Amino acid sequence: MRARGAQVTDIVILVVAADDGVMKQTVESIQHAKDAQVPIVLAINKCDKAEADPEKVKKELLAYDVVCEDYGGDVQAVHVSALTGDNLMALAEATVTLAEMLELKADPTGPVEGTVIESFTDKGRGPVTTAIIQRGTLRKGSILVAGKSWAKVRSMFDENGKTINEASPSMPVGIIGWRDLPSAGDEILEVESERRAREVIDWRKFEQEQEKNKENLKVIEEKRKEHQDAHRKAREKYGTLHWKERSFIKYQKNKEQKPLKLKEKAERDSNVLPIIIKGDVDGSVEAILNIMDTYDASHECELELVHFGVGDISENDVNLAETFHGVIYGFNVNAGNVIEQSAVKKGVKIKLHKIIYRLIEDLQEELSSRLPCTVEEHIIGEASVLATFSITEGKKKVPVAGCRVQKGQLEKQKKFKLIRNRQVIWKGTLTSMKHHKDDISIIKTGMDCGLSLDEEKIEFKVGDEIVCYEEKEVLTKTSWDPGF
Numbered sequence: 001m002r003a004r005g006a007q008v009t010d011i012v013i014l015v016v017a018a019d020d021g022v023m024k025q026t027v028e029s030i031q032h033a034k035d036a037q038v039p040i041v042l043a044i045n046k047c048d049k050a051e052a053d054p055e056k057v058k059k060e061l062l063a064y065d066v067v068c069e070d071y072g073g074d075v076q077a078v079h080v081s082a083l084t085g086d087n088l089m090a091l092a093e094a095t096v097t098l099a100e101m102l103e104l105k106a107d108p109t110g111p112v113e114g115t116v117i118e119s120f121t122d123k124g125r126g127p128v129t130t131a132i133i134q135r136g137t138l139r140k141g142s143i144l145v146a147g148k149s150w151a152k153v154r155s156m157f158d159e160n161g162k163t164i165n166e167a168s169p170s171m172p173v174g175i176i177g178w179r180d181l182p183s184a185g186d187e188i189l190e191v192e193s194e195r196r197a198r199e200v201i202d203w204r205k206f207e208q209e210q211e212k213n214k215e216n217l218k219v220i221e222e223k224r225k226e227h228q229d230a231h232r233k234a235r236e237k238y239g240t241l242h243w244k245e246r247s248f249i250k251y252q253k254n255k256e257q258k259p260l261k262l263k264e265k266a267e268r269d270s271n272v273l274p275i276i277i278k279g280d281v282d283g284s285v286e287a288i289l290n291i292m293d294t295y296d297a298s299h300e301c302e303l304e305l306v307h308f309g310v311g312d313i314s315e316n317d318v319n320l321a322e323t324f325h326g327v328i329y330g331f332n333v334n335a336g337n338v339i340e341q342s343a344v345k346k347g348v349k350i351k352l353h354k355i356i357y358r359l360i361e362d363l364q365e366e367l368s369s370r371l372p373c374t375v376e377e378h379i380i381g382e383a384s385v386l387a388t389f390s391i392t393e394g395k396k397k398v399p400v401a402g403c404r405v406q407k408g409q410l411e412k413q414k415k416f417k418l419i420r421n422r423q424v425i426w427k428g429t430l431t432s433m434k435h436h437k438d439d440i441s442i443i444k445t446g447m448d449c450g451l452s453l454d455e456e457k458i459e460f461k462v463g464d465e466i467v468c469y470e471e472k473e474v475l476t477k478t479s480w481d482p483g484f
Helices: 002-008 024-035 054-062 088-101 194-238 243-256 262-270 282-292 315-324 337-346 356-369
Strands: 012-017 040-045 076-079 113-122 126-135 143-146 149-157 172-178 187-191 272-279 302-310 327-331 349-353 374-393 396-411 415-420 423-428 430-435 442-444 448-453 465-474
Touching (some): 272 315, 272 356, 282 302, 315 327, 415 448
Parallel strands (some): 327 349
Antiparallel strands (some): 113 187, 126 172, 143 149, 149 172, 374 396, 374 465, 415 423, 430 448
16 A cells, blocks of 8 residues: 555655654655655654654664755655644645655646545445546546546545545545446546447456456466376376276275265364455455465465455345355444344354454454364473382282372372383373372372372383373464564
């Protein structure tokens, strides 16, 4: 989104907080401005705060080749406060001065050219785009083409929502009248008629379809080649065998490929998370999908994007989620009472968020909940074997370890393991734990006791360690790191 903004604008106003200094997003914005070769005006905000240090910000920016005029560079720096409104006019004057120096001009005549900044669907107005006009003058009734959508401009409004009749170059404008929703970043071009607009859209759709067919054909060719290679190897393998032997081997293979049992199918389905993404505007959905493209933990749980779109959550979204056993994530959108009730009835989760980071964190938690729990051992006590002997129970001899508790306590009902030379040679439970001649359930630090195991073949040796522990299930976290 920042990159698209840098490509569209002629001047970048870089806003840096005077108390926080240069942050990750500041560095990213500087890089986008450099890539687009757009000049920068520095606005140091929050200068009304007591802890504000504008000079520190200027010095930090030197590391990123943003040199202010105070340090001999050509970047204007203006100390402002958005809260109090201090120096905002000075910032506007600095921007206008730079524009005059660069002789930034646009032609208000001729066909309209512009760029879609954002697009969204409004209940009362249908598909709406916010755009910047870069050439020509946009008026009501103009025929526009953007991406694979076209519009006859029905109405326009400015940044304050006020209806306007025309928009000149460099002016941000909201456009109503689109047949479909164009994507953020699409180029807007004016054409002479609706017929011409439809021809352009049809051609673009045809071009896209041709490209898709080429890609599909490439995949088909690769699959066919793999199939032919596998078939050739199979023929080479069975070529020397008698037909009866070949038939028997094939029968054995088919026998091994049994259909999935219900339990196995449930386990497989639990390792897949189908999701539906709905956002308020096209740019928001694009940003979320870009983050999802970084998903690299399919070996743990497969992330399956069933559907994405712009606008409030609909009954169709709930039906899709029910069919695929998925989760609906909404960013800056609403789900009406009827939709929420329908989702509850169908067992569909709807998760709404206002901050993208929180949405991704929620998605990480949902992925983690699909992973099997890991078992961790928590040590309760440790004892060392000081002597070994055996006792007779009926007709058999039972080995017993004379131990002293060195750390914590031993609890008879818990699990135990026997360690010799740092190697675990047995895990299990106790059949007996005695202090002198009394059966007890707990032995504390420093006390002596006699232990016998549930496995008679294990022989104790002086110096062995006996560890009392309990197993606890711990939720596994997904290894996916989206980068923030």
